[in-house]
Amino acid sequence: xxxxxxxxxxxxxxxxxxxxxxxxxxxxxxxxxxxxxxxxxxxxxxxxxxxxxxxxxxxxxxxxxxxxxxxxxxxxxxxxxxxxxxxxxxxxxxxxxxxxxxxxxxxxxxxxxxxxxxxxxxxxxxxxxxxxxxxxxxxxxxxxxxxxxxxxxxxxxxxxxxxxxxxxxxxxxxxxxxxxxxxxxxxxxxxxxxxxxxxxxxxxxxxxxxxxxxxxxxxxxxxxxxxxxxxxxxxxxxxxxxxxxxxxxxxxxxxxxxxxxxxxxxxxxxxxxxxxxxxxxxxxxxxxxxxxxxxxxxxxxxxxxxxxxxxxxxxxxxxxxxxxxxxxxxxxxxxxxxxxxxxxxxxxxxxxxxxxxxxxxxxxxxxxxxxxxxxxxxxxxxxxxxxxxxxxxxxxxxxxxxxxxxxxxxxxxxxxxxxxxxxxxxxxxxxxxxxxxxxxxxxxxxxxxxxxxxxxxxxxxxxxxxxxxxxxxxxxxxxxxxxxxxxxxxxxxxxxxxxxxxxxxxxxxxxxxxxxxxxxxxxxxxxxxxxxxxxxxxxxxxxxxxxxxxxxxxxxxxxxxxxxxxxxxxxxxxxxxxxxxxxxxxxxxxxxxxxxxxxxxxxxxxxxxxxxxxxxxxxxxxxxxxxxxxxxxxxxxxxxxxxxxxxxxxxxxxxxxxxxxxxxxxxxxxxxxxxxxxxxxxxxxxxxxxxxxxxxxxxxxxxxxxxxxxxxxxxxxxxxxxxxxxxxxxxxxxxxxxxxxxxxxxxxxxxxxxxxxxxxxxxxxxxxxxxxxxxxxxxxxxxxxxxxxxxxxxxxxxxxxxxxxxxxxxxxxxxxxxxxxxxxxxxxxxxxxxxxxxxxxxxxxxxxxxxxxxxxxxxxxxxxxxxxxxxxxxxxxxxxxxxxxxxxxxxxxxxxxxxxxxxxxxxxxxxxxxxxxxxxxxxxxxxxxx
Numbered sequence: 001x002x003x004x005x006x007x008x009x010x011x012x013x014x015x016x017x018x019x020x021x022x023x024x025x026x027x028x029x030x031x032x033x034x035x036x037x038x039x040x041x042x043x044x045x046x047x048x049x050x051x052x053x054x055x056x057x058x059x060x061x062x063x064x065x066x067x068x069x070x071x072x073x074x075x076x077x078x079x080x081x082x083x084x085x086x087x088x089x090x091x092x093x094x095x096x097x098x099x100x101x102x103x104x105x106x107x108x109x110x111x112x113x114x115x116x117x118x119x120x121x122x123x124x125x126x127x128x129x130x131x132x133x134x135x136x137x138x139x140x141x142x143x144x145x146x147x148x149x150x151x152x153x154x155x156x157x158x159x160x161x162x163x164x165x166x167x168x169x170x171x172x173x174x175x176x177x178x179x180x181x182x183x184x185x186x187x188x189x190x191x192x193x194x195x196x197x198x199x200x201x202x203x204x205x206x207x208x209x210x211x212x213x214x215x216x217x218x219x220x221x222x223x224x225x226x227x228x229x230x231x232x233x234x235x236x237x238x239x240x241x242x243x244x245x246x247x248x249x250x251x252x253x254x255x256x257x258x259x260x261x262x263x264x265x266x267x268x269x270x271x272x273x274x275x276x277x278x279x280x281x282x283x284x285x286x287x288x289x290x291x292x293x294x295x296x297x298x299x300x301x302x303x304x305x306x307x308x309x310x311x312x313x314x315x316x317x318x319x320x321x322x323x324x325x326x327x328x329x330x331x332x333x334x335x336x337x338x339x340x341x342x343x344x345x346x347x348x349x350x351x352x353x354x355x356x357x358x359x360x361x362x363x364x365x366x367x368x369x370x371x372x373x374x375x376x377x378x379x380x381x382x383x384x385x386x387x388x389x390x391x392x393x394x395x396x397x398x399x400x401x402x403x404x405x406x407x408x409x410x411x412x413x414x415x416x417x418x419x420x421x422x423x424x425x426x427x428x429x430x431x432x433x434x435x436x437x438x439x440x441x442x443x444x445x446x447x448x449x450x451x452x453x454x455x456x457x458x459x460x461x462x463x464x465x466x467x468x469x470x471x472x473x474x475x476x477x478x479x480x481x482x483x484x485x486x487x488x489x490x491x492x493x494x495x496x497x498x499x500x501x502x503x504x505x506x507x508x509x510x511x512x513x514x515x516x517x518x519x520x521x522x523x524x525x526x527x528x529x530x531x532x533x534x535x536x537x538x539x540x541x542x543x544x545x546x547x548x549x550x551x552x553x554x555x556x557x558x559x560x561x562x563x564x565x566x567x568x569x570x571x572x573x574x575x576x577x578x579x580x581x582x583x584x585x586x587x588x589x590x591x592x593x594x595x596x597x598x599x600x601x602x603x604x605x606x607x608x609x610x611x612x613x614x615x616x617x618x619x620x621x622x623x624x625x626x627x628x629x630x631x632x633x634x635x636x637x638x639x640x641x642x643x644x645x646x647x648x649x650x651x652x653x654x655x656x657x658x659x660x661x662x663x664x665x666x667x668x669x670x671x672x673x674x675x676x677x678x679x680x681x682x683x684x685x686x687x688x689x690x691x692x693x694x695x696x697x698x699x700x701x702x703x704x705x706x707x708x709x710x711x712x713x714x715x716x717x718x719x720x721x722x723x724x725x726x727x728x729x730x731x732x733x734x735x736x737x738x739x740x741x742x743x744x745x746x747x748x749x750x751x752x753x754x755x756x757x758x759x760x761x762x763x764x765x766x767x768x769x770x771x772x773x774x775x776x777x778x779x780x781x782x783x784x785x786x787x788x789x790x791x792x793x794x795x796x797x798x799x800x801x802x803x804x805x806x807x808x809x810x811x812x813x814x815x816x817x818x819x820x821x822x823x824x825x826x827x828x829x830x831x832x833x834x835x836x837x838x839x840x841x842x843x844x845x846x847x848x849x850x851x852x853x854x855x856x857x858x859x860x861x862x863x864x865x866x867x868x869x870x871x872x873x874x875x876x877x878x879x880x881x882x883x884x885x886x887x888x889x890x891x892x893x894x895x896x897x898x899x900x901x902x903x904x905x906x907x908x909x910x911x912x913x914x915x916x917x918x919x920x921x922x923x924x925x926x927x928x929x930x
Contacts, residue, residue, distance in 0.1 A: 070540070074564055074594060171202055171315060175269070175294055176211040182313045183288040184295040186305035189317025190477035190498065191409045192364030195298040198317070199271055202296065212294075213266040214239075219273045224280055230255035233270060233286075237262045256285065268293035275299045276415050278307045300412050300477040319361035328363060329356055332370025348382050360499035409504045412478055422450050423469050424478055425514045427497055428505040429543050429569055435482065435494040440599075440626065442466035443645050443670060447597050447622035448567065461694060461716055467491060485870075486820045486845060488774055488796045489717060489745050515541035516561075541567040546603070566619075567597040590616040602627035615639050625650055626672075632657040638664035647672040649698070663689045663708075673698030687712075696720075701728035709735045715742055721749040724780075729753070729763050736770045747775030747797075754780040768792060777823075778803070788815040797821035800828040807831060814840025814864070825850035833857040836864040836883075843867055850874040860885040867891050874898035881907040887915065895927040 174185065187195045202208060203217060216236035218229050234255055262268060270288070275281055275297050281304060288295050299305050305314045320328065329352055334344055344352070352373065359365035376382050416424060423445055430436045442463055445451045451462045451469070470492060474481045478501060484493045497505060509515055516539050542565055568589075589598075590613020598620060606629055614620075615636035623640070624647035631654060637646070638661025646668060650656055655676040662671070663686040671693060677700070679685055687693075687708040694716050696709070701722040709715065709731075718735075722728045729750065736743060748767070755761040764782060767773065768791045777799035784806060785791070796818050800809075803824075808831045813822060820843050832854050838861040841847075845867055849855070855876050860883035869891050873879065880903045886892060895916070897908055905925055909918065916927040 070564060167315065168198070168201060168205070171198075172205055172207050174313070175202065175296070176207055178292070182309070183293075184297065184309050185313045185315065186309040187296070187298045187315045187317065188300065188302055188305040188477070190501070191300055191412050192362050192500070193317040193319070194363040195300075195317055196273055197363070198315075199273065199296055199298050203269070203271055208269065211267065212269040214262060214268045215270075216268070217271040217273065220275045220280060220284070224283070226283060227255065229284060230259060234259050234262070237266075237268055237270075259286075263288060263291045263293040266293070270295050272297040275304055275308075276301065278304055280304075281308055302475045302477075320363060320366070321361075325356050325359070325361055325366055326353065328366045329370045329373075332367055333373040345379065347379060351382055362498065362500055365500055409501060410508070412476055413504060413508060416473075416476065416478075419450055420469060420472060420476075421508075422448075424473060424505060425509045425512065426450075427479065427495075428502065428509045428517075429515060429541075431545070431571070432499070432502060433496075435496050437494055438467070438470060438481075438490065438492045440624070440647075441470070441495070443622065443624075443647070444597065444599070445469070446670075447645055463490075463695070463717075470495060486796060488747075488820075513539050515539065515543060515567075517543045517545075519545045540565060541569075541597075543569040543571070546570060546572040562591040562593075564594055565592050566594055568592060568595055569597070569599045569601065570603060571599075571601040572603055589613045592617065594619055596620060597622040599624045600626075600628050600630075604629040605631075610634065618642065621645065623647070627651060629654055630656060633659060635659045635661055637661060640665065642667055644668060644692075645670045648674045648677070650674045652676070658685060660685050663687055665690065667692055669693060669714075670695045671697070673700065677703065679703055701725065701732065706731035706735070710738060713742060716744045718743055718746040720747070721751065722753075724752040724754075726760060726763060729767065733763070733766050733770065736772055743772045746770075746773050748773060748777070750776075750778040750780070752780055753778060755782050765790065770794075777801070785809050785812050788812045791816065793817050795819055799823040799825070802826045803828040805829040805831065808834045810834045810836050810840065817842065819844055821846045823848040823850070824852060827851065827853065830854050832878075833859065835859045835861070837861050838863040840864045841868070846870045846872075848872040848874070849876055849879075852876045853878065855879050858883050865889060869893045870896075872896040872898065873900060873904075875900070877901055880904050887912060893929050895925075897925040897927075899923050900925075 171185070174182070187198055189195050203215065214237045216233045218232045218236075220229065237259065268288070268291075270286065270293070272284070272286065272295065276299070281297075286295060295308075297305075297308060302314075302316075330344065333352065355373070356366065373382065376384075413421065413424065426441065426444060426448070427436065429444075442451070445466050446462050451466050453460070453462050453465065467490060470479070470481065473479045474495070479495045479497055481495045482493050483491060506517075539561065542561060589595075589611040593616065595617050596619050598614070598617065599622065601624070610630065614623075614634070618641060620640050620643055622645040623637070623643060624645070626647045626649045628650050630650050633648065633656060637643075638659075643665050644667055646662075646665065647670075648656060648658070649672050652675050654674070655678055656674045658673075658677050658679055660679065660683060662668070666689050668690050669692050671690070672695075675698065682703075684702075685704045687705055688711065690708075691711055692714060693712050694714055696712070696715060696717070697719045699706075699709075699718065699720040701720060702725060706728055709718075720732060722732065732748065736746065750767075753760070753764075755764050761783070764778070765786050767776065767778075768786060771792045771794050773792065774794055775797040776795060777797075779801040780803070782800070782803040782805060788811075791812070793816060795816050798813065798816075798819065798821070800823070804827055809824075809829060813819065814837060819841065822841075822844060825848065829852060834855065834857075836859070840861075841864055844865055847865070847868060847870070850872070851874065853876070856878040858879065862885065864885075866889070868886075868889055871886070871892065871894070873882070873896070875898065877900075880901070882895075882904075886895075895908075895912070897905060908925055908927065912918070912927055915930060917930055919926040919928070
């Protein structure tokens with residue numbers, strides 16, 4: 001085990017030492033010494049990770065180093081708490097308040113003792129491993145192991161290939177094309193999806209064999225050796241008769257020249273299997289340009305595929321459908337030596353299809369389980385295997401006597417940088433099969449210190465860096481992501497782990513002692529596979545899935561965990577939380593003195609009170625009540641000196657009482673208000689001290705002091721609402737104007753704002769000119785819009801409700817170059833007809849027309865709405881039909897007709913049924929493109 005958290009921990013530890021101790025001249029020299037020791041240890045660990053050492057002694061010593069590092073971190077954190085509680089400014093200020101020199105001596109000596117412990121161990125570790133000859137041993141061992149694993153797996157995949165006949169035909173046609181518009185085609189997808197199987201099918205295809213004259217297939221290991229790869233390619237291309245000459249070539253340039261010569265003389269097909277990076281492609285320098293030769297490569301990483309081949313010549317692997325899964329399973333379990341029309345015993349078929357659900361449509365898993373079932377010939381043997389199929393997969397039974405499924409998938413994990421490994425392990429915190437909200441994930445990464453901004457003055461925020469990390473995990477094939485329909489603030493909406501990839505995540509998390517998961521969702525017992533029983537004192541993270549009656553449980557080792565726990569995630573899937581009771585040990589939350597992350601996810605605090613002792617959690621950085629039922633925020637929240645992230649987005653129907661204490665949270669960077677809240681005596685909440693804020697979501701201008709935002713020079717994301725107040729809107733305009741360079745993204749929801757006077761209409765026009773306002777919703781009479789030249793081009797979403805526009809607004813709104821969402825509702829216009837002109841609404845994706853009682857005609861010119869994907873028409877009683885041009889929009893995927901008159905619905909049924917599937921729901925027709 002190469003301890004993934006250790007290099008990251010040491011890096012953070014070094015920065016903590018500098019931050020906490022640099023003000024004390026007594027320990028300045030010691031700090032420099034410690035930094036050098038930590039750097040030496042990081043270099044040493046880098047080599048260990050590179051070799052992926054499996055030596056048990058190395059694993060044990062790595063764990064010892066990590067535990068000692070945690071001890072230093074605990075001492076520093078405890079000391080920082082003491083400083084904060086005494087009111088000092090740094091260690092120097094605290095030392096002045098010590099009652100005696102003995103206090104100072106004891107405090108510093110405790111830190112120095114822990115530091116010296118790890119320094120001694122560092123020296124012992126490095127000395128012992130030098131003596132044992134393990135530190136400087138040949139680095140190719142781990143590489144060769146992985147290459148052997150890869151080759152064994154790749155050569156076995158051809159026998160379990162099913163489906164994709166159409167894809168093979170098109171790819172073969174492309175590969176034998178005499179044209180020279182392409183030279184390389186890429187196949188990409190996550191591990192175990194059959195990339196090599198498809199490549200092998202193409203490699204052996206009759207037409208391919210007739211078209212090309214020379215062939216080479218090489219595996220590119222993560223730690224590739226360029227000369228070895230070039231030599232292997234040349235040997236295969238020149239054939240047996242010339243291989244002797246190749247054996248004596250050691251010069252890379254000569255090898256490259258000879259391969260190039262063969263490519264020019266013959267039509268060559270070179271397959272590069274399993275390339276891990278763009279750098280590897282560049283280092284190899286293999287090209288077919290200027291020849292009739294072609295290159296085919298497989299990769300798990302989308303970026304590599306698109307870099308090499310461009311989007312046009314990239315084939316993405318997909319999961320098998322249900323019928324393909326069963327076909328593949330039958331081929332492995334039943335049909336190895338019999339005809340395809342053999343009948344399967346009904347009970348075996350029933351059990352087999354249930355077993356397939358464990359494989360999550362992944363070809364490698366199906367092959368693995370099919371091979372196991374193929375060795376069982378009686379119904380009784382099948383019943384036994386059926387009962388244990390899940391454990392066979394989770395234990396990672398071997399494929400073809402060599403590579404296990406976990407080993408194949410783990411190749412992607414081992415290729416990740418340290419920080420991405422930590423990001424990936426955090427995904428195991430979430431329940432199986434759920435879509436993980438990426439915003440919460442980003443915030444957890446930030447709170448844990450995984451996301452670090454290299455330059456404090458950079459325009460790239462830590463949320464941007466977190467999104468880049470998630471994108472990298474997606475490109476590496478580790479996760480599946482769902483993009484936002486309209487990516488205004490963030491590109492991604494959610495992500496999820498494939499079932500087997502989640503099992504890998506949990507397996508690696510267990511190996512790294514990354515987190516304990518306690519699951520009480522089976523009533524009065526812990527789940528049998530609960531990770532609570534492998535817990536060790538070094539674990540810093542605990543996720544608890546609550547259920548009713550769990551107060552009867554004694555949480556294992558909780559007293560020991562409480563001393564150093566830093567992350568506590570509390571979740572529930574229990575619908576009726578009236579019976580939800582907490583384990584007694586967790587309710588005494590004040591014992592978790594070093595806690596930095598506390599996440600209450602969807603908990604109901606009506607019967608169960610908020611745990612006592614949160615006020616004692618001085619180190620807390622992250623506190624979330626998202627999705628909870630909590631009607632009052634405690635006063636003591638203002639006493640958390642290090643809090644950076646506060647999420648108050650309780651259930652939408654809950655009105656939360658918020659005391660005027662938020663201004664005390666000087667280190668706060670991310671603040672999320674609930675959708676509904678109130679204040680004591682209706683006084684406005686002060687925000688004057690929150691100068692570190694980067695994200696402010698759900699701000700209610702009527703309940704908060706808007707003018708306090710003018711001093712928030714680091715504010716990047718603002719989401720606010722205002723209710724009919726002219727003064728509040730003027731302050732918001734001042735904020736957006738004064739911080740126009742800092743506030744990168746903002747949204748504003750204006751309610752009950754009628755513009756019958758020139759002053760109010762003038763404020764409305766000023767809002768339309770704000771260049772950093774991207775989402776604008778306004779409710780109330782407007783009468784008319786200004787000309788398109790006086791409206792900011794930054795708007796991505798506009799919602800007009802009750803605007804009573806006298807003229808058709810489409811000509812004006814259609815010229816906004818970035819508009820992607822437009823909603824006109826509740827008499828937003830009084831015009832009887834609207835026209836979408838040619839080349840208008842070039843980026844609009846979603847259009848909603850609702851309760852427009854005057855509208856009776858809609859015209860659409862060619863070239864308008866080219867990207868429209870969703871259209872909703874509701875309660876427009878005089879509109880009898882949609883414009884004919886809408887049906888020809890290839891981008892239009894969904895149309896909803898809600899409470900529309902019968903002639904309108906009849907026109908949809910008769911004119912759209914040929915290209916759309918129509919579903920009848922209550923007062924609604926839903927049309928989905930076939």
